[in-house]
Amino acid sequence: MKKSLFFMIISIVLVTCKPRAEQASSIQPDGAMNEGTIKKIDVHSHYHYSRAYLPELFKKWNMQSVLVDVFHEDSVGVTRSWDSYVALAKAEPELFYLCSAFIGTGIDAPDYAEKTIKQLDKEISQGARMVKVWKNFGMVTKDDSGHYIQIDDPRLQPIWDFLRSKDIPVMAHIGEPEQAWRPLDPHSPHYGYYKNNPQYHAYNFPEIPSYKTIIDARDHWIEKNPDLKILCAHLGSMSHNVDMVAERLDKYPNMYVETAARFGDLARQDSDKVKTFFDRYQNRIMFGTDFGNDVSQDQLTVAELDKERADLDADYLLLWKYLSSTDSVEVRGQKTRGLGLGKEVLEKVYYNNLADFLKLK
Numbered sequence: 001m002k003k004s005l006f007f008m009i010i011s012i013v014l015v016t017c018k019p020r021a022e023q024a025s026s027i028q029p030d031g032a033m034n035e036g037t038i039k040k041i042d043v044h045s046h047y048h049y050s051r052a053y054l055p056e057l058f059k060k061w062n063m064q065s066v067l068v069d070v071f072h073e074d075s076v077g078v079t080r081s082w083d084s085y086v087a088l089a090k091a092e093p094e095l096f097y098l099c100s101a102f103i104g105t106g107i108d109a110p111d112y113a114e115k116t117i118k119q120l121d122k123e124i125s126q127g128a129r130m131v132k133v134w135k136n137f138g139m140v141t142k143d144d145s146g147h148y149i150q151i152d153d154p155r156l157q158p159i160w161d162f163l164r165s166k167d168i169p170v171m172a173h174i175g176e177p178e179q180a181w182r183p184l185d186p187h188s189p190h191y192g193y194y195k196n197n198p199q200y201h202a203y204n205f206p207e208i209p210s211y212k213t214i215i216d217a218r219d220h221w222i223e224k225n226p227d228l229k230i231l232c233a234h235l236g237s238m239s240h241n242v243d244m245v246a247e248r249l250d251k252y253p254n255m256y257v258e259t260a261a262r263f264g265d266l267a268r269q270d271s272d273k274v275k276t277f278f279d280r281y282q283n284r285i286m287f288g289t290d291f292g293n294d295v296s297q298d299q300l301t302v303a304e305l306d307k308e309r310a311d312l313d314a315d316y317l318l319l320w321k322y323l324s325s326t327d328s329v330e331v332r333g334q335k336t337r338g339l340g341l342g343k344e345v346l347e348k349v350y351y352n353n354l355a356d357f358l359k360l361k
């Protein structure tokens with residue numbers, strides 16, 4: 001992910017989660033439950049640099065996080081987060097887990113799969129517990145014949161077979177929210193993102209395959225690999241309608257979803273309906289945020305670091321309130337009522353499902 005893009009995601013999260021709810025949480029839907037009583041892992045984070053406040057803040061929230069590699073290629077070349085994530089996870093093994101990644105560039109080379117497998121094998125030995133594929137499959141990277149490489153491309157099959165043999169799951173951010181194929185809508189939770197990242201606003205690029213083409217290819221890939229565990233990031237790019245997610249979860253037992261950067265879409269839907277979705281699929285949904293940082297600590301003032309810590313704390317609190325209480329909340333500009341999930345469901349979504357998925361226990 002380019003720096004500008006990354007900053008955008010963070011600023012959406014930090015800016016549009018306002019106005020802040022009162023800092024002192026009054027949430028006690030289930031006895032004495034508070035934000036620190038339930039163990040948590042954020043399955044989707046991008047902390048590139050250490051922060052002196054993180055161990056204390058994570059402890060307060062009973063939080064760990066998975067650092068998800070951003071493997072990106074544009075006209076400037078290839079960039080990755082992997083090396084900085086490995087260093088961070090080594091320095092703070094209690095806080096962080098690692099997720100590697102690969103891209104489709106060079107897929108026509110006869111040794112593409114072999115080379116990719118070699119890369120992933122090395123990174124699994126460095127600690128990767130999962131491997132991510134990003135939306136460059138489907139809507140960015142083309143093969144030599146000029147076709148966008150879809151995720152069900154047979155040339156990728158040896159890689160899935162390898163990951164399955166290693167019992168390593170895949171995190172799949174395939175496609176974009178449906179709004180990417182529609183005109184810019186100021187009321188959409190994704191307005192800021194597409195305004196600032198027009199290259200992913202598919203509506204402006206008729207050449208980019210349709211939403212349906214990309215989602216169909218993703219579904220076909222999941223179906224073709226029933227023994228590969230697949231965690232669909234961002235609610236499988238179907239966050240605008242939990243019924244679409246439910247339909248796939250019913251159909252594909254190897255599919256799971258996580259919530260990163262899609263709470264605004266959930267908040268737009270009826271809270272009773274979303275609660276029913278969480279209750280019904282309580283073993284298949286995982287907590288993710290897309291939170292992170294992209295500037296080293298020594299480049300920030302004490303006041304900036306204080307603000308960053310307070311914003312992150314408030315963002316965790318907002319999401320906790322949305323999931324655990326029935327208070328009125330505002331998420332990415334969407335006013336709604338919290339879901340009021342029960343303790344057991346919260347424990348699964350926040351921790352147990354991922355612990356089982358990655359065999360952390």
Ligand SMILES: [Zn+2]
Binds near residue numbers: 044046068260290
């Ligand atoms: Zn992300």
